[in-house]
Amino acid sequence: MAHKSHRQKALQAQLEGPREISVVKPKKVKALPVAAASMDIDDDEGVVIAQSGSASAEASASSSGFAPLSAAEQSSVLKNEFRRVPIPPHRMTPLKREWVNLYTPMVEMLGLQVRMNVKRRAVEIKSSGHTVDSGAVQKGADFVKAFALGFDVNDAIALLRLDDLYLDSFEVKDVKTLHGDHMSRAIGRIAGEGGKVKFTIENASRTRIVLAETQIHILGSVQNIKIARDAIVSLILGSPPGKVYAHLKTVGARMKQRF
Incomplete structure (x- = not known):
């Protein structure tokens, strides 16, 4: 216990003793180029304070090593x-x-x-x-x-x-694996008699659709492509056209209210 109390006394003496203050000399500021004319130098702390935004831009360009391109370049x-x-x-x-x-x-x-x-x-x-x-x-x-x-x-x-139009392409096999007559019936449900179903989907979703064998291409905005794609996927999976028409009618009414 005596040894322990001696340690405590030594620590207390160090804490109560006078604190040493370290004096830091101000940093020397080197001579600056022409850009330094628009800057103020604080000699007390050795800090360079920029006064104009152009000088900071030139400093950032020089630090990166790449100058901005001119109009000709x-x-x-x-x-x-x-x-x-x-x-x-x-x-x-x-x-x-x-x-x-x-x-x-x-x-x-x-x-x-x-x-x-x-x-x-x-x-x-x-x-x-x-x-x-x-x-x-x-x-x-x-x-x-x-x-x-x-x-x-x-x-x-x-x-x-327009800048917000895109192309989207997918195959019938990406939705469901079909062969033979099942594939033909799925494509027939998408096209409809005389292309009636395809035209209805295009008018309701404000897109353009191309059926190229088993591939389907859609042209439109991101939101409209999603509406048309959901309708085509429902037809591929076997939904009757009447149910798809009803869903498109509801979506079309929502789009008119939104705009």
């Missing part, structure tokens, strides 16, 4: 963008027939360079000096891809004018 980046969209063999004849209507909006609206490569069976798109939008090449590629999937030119041109 940005335009040169747009010129080098290139895209090649393959065309299926059965869509080459419609492509040649609708070629004038296909390349005219891409040239006039987006300022792109477009050509048809017959040997490779593809449409090649390249940005030019008249291209202003950075996403113009992607829009043009989506437009040509929509036409290659089977959409009409007047429907696919909406991809160039």
